[in-house]
Amino acid sequence: MLVIGSVEHNRMRIHSAEILSVGTELLLGETLDTNGYFLARQLAELGISTYRHIVVGDNAKRIEKAIADALECNDLVITTGGLGPTADDLTYDVAAKVAGFRLVSDPVINRRIDERFALRKKTRFVACTSISEDKQNVSVVGLAKSHVVYPLVPEGATLFMNENGTSPGALMTFDWPLPTGESRRKAILLLPGPPGEMEPMFLREVRPVLEKLSPERLINRYVHLTGIGEPDAEAAVRDLVDQQTNPTIAVYVRDGDVSFRITQRLAEDGDNEDRTGTLIDLIKERLGVYIYEIGTRSLTEVVCDKLLESGATCAFAESCTGGLAASLMARVPGASNVFKGGVVTYTNAMKADVLGVPDQLLREEGPVSEACARAMAEGLYRLTGADYAVSVTGFAGPAGGTIKYPVGTVFIACRSRLGTRVIERHYTGSRTNIQDRSAYASIDLLYRSIESS
Incomplete structure (x- = not known):
């Protein structure tokens, strides 16, 4: 884990966020955008409301307008995609322009990229050149030398090293002008587009930072069921859902399972006794035969x-x-x-x-x-x-x-x-x-x- 820089925690709290997925391939339906689903669930667990999720192509003016529009309504804008080294990767440039940050080369990031490529150079592939009944003629070839492009990142931002790629994430916090003439603290979070890079980075490095900026402290517990459909599971707890205040119950369906998320919001001051167990006991009484896990295992x-x-x-x-x-x-x-x-x-x-x-x-x-x-x-x-x-x-x-x-x-x-x-x-x-x-x-x-x- 590598986080570079720091965030001014005392000047902002994140109540709402907008997710902006960048990539023309998403608009054309060539790639399925699973990042929005993942991020919306993560934000919900952090007590941050997702205001909207939109997709925009690789166009600088449209990305700039989408970010600016999102900042008018939200404390945080999260972008995924457009952080690579190619000409159509525009998110660093556009987001830095909107937030008023200068792009610079970061020596720590560059050194980590060099280390990754040094490891790759040690890899060797065995290429089969001909095959006969009695033997194979083989040649050992190394990776072709790649031209390393070091990213330019927002100066003064909190940077998140990409352990599964070369494009780091970045969190910029800044003052955003309001129509009243005053300003309010806002943030833009830049994340890589590939889920295999974005999800580990978020869970390992970004989430701990956002937890400190969230206005609420939450207890989240999960009850996973199998062998029952969503309508039947939801009907069994409908009265609990109708009467819920704090904790609350949310129902999800994914990968053949039905899951309940029980969330308790903790007060800044006062009695914060964990009451999720009482609700889980009621669910167990009604659906215990279908419950395979109270936790996070699949x-x-x-x-x-x-x-x-x-x-x-x-x-x-x-x-x-x-x-x-x-x-x-x-x-x-x-x-x-x-x-x-x-x-x-x-x-x-x-x-x-x-x-x-x-x-x-x-x-x-x-x-x-x-x-x-x-x-x-x-x-x-x-x-x-x-x-x-x-x-x-x-x-x-x-x-x-x-x-x-x-x-x-x-x-x-x-x-x-x-x-x-x-x-x-x-x-x-x-x-x-x-x-x-x-x-x-x-x-x-x-x-x-x-x-x-």
Whole structure:
């Protein structure tokens, strides 16, 4: 972590913010902007209201107007994107102009960039030049020498080193003139556009700074549920939502889960006893069977932890999801301790050859059936020796499906020492949506199988 400079905390408090995503590729729909979603949630946790989220292309005049308009209504403007070294990266220049900052070269930032490129120069790639039956002729090549462009950053701003790229973030605080002739303290926060750079920078370096500038102190706790839809979960706590004052309940849906965020605002002075536990207890009374985590872990993280605690392993055999469920497991650090692997048996021949699904079963019952899902899980159980063998087969669409099993029909099975459990699900939506929901449902079945063992 590297933060350069300091912020004048005593002269401002951030009550509201506007998020400005910069990039013509966003306007053209070539790139999905997930930064706004991430930042809005982070700001909500900090007690900072998001006034608006807009997207603007790589045009200096439009960026300048968007920033100036946002400053009229908000204490903070957050920009993402446009910090790179190319000609269409304009955010540093425009934001510094609006805030009245001069752009300079920073020696600390430059030194860190040099260190990063020095490490890259040590990397070597093996390039295959020819292949024969008995040998390979190979040559070792290094990275081509790149022209390093050092960024010019706002002089006097708080700078945030980019541990995953070369463009640092920056926070500028300044006096902004009001129509009354007075001025008010404002801030512009510049962040890189790639989520893989922006999110770690925000969580590690920016958030601690904003916490000091937020007018409120908050307690945020999270309750995560699986196996239940948002309408049913929300209906179960509707009266609590209607009666809420402080703490409050917010409902979110992401990655196949339903989550409640319980937020308590703490007073500057007075009784600040944590009352979130009382609300969580009420939620547990009503929805306890669906709760897998009170905290921050994802369902796959909880599953991996439970497998590790019991010394058990799992494996996946997938058809319609094409390896998505296995990918979800592999994203968890340390998954290699509990995840044996996965196979994608998309065709009937693969189901028969790899998993031993009988040809007669495939002909009579079909590849999308309870019997096939069961046979896939049991074949995987024998093949891998995993303690939990999960299979997924279904019609993801848009074509396929039968009168009996229309598009969106999915069968998921889990084989363990207690036997084989099969569930049937029916999903609507796009092919991708059905695949995603099926993959998360397979993780849910694995979780429930572990819980019942």
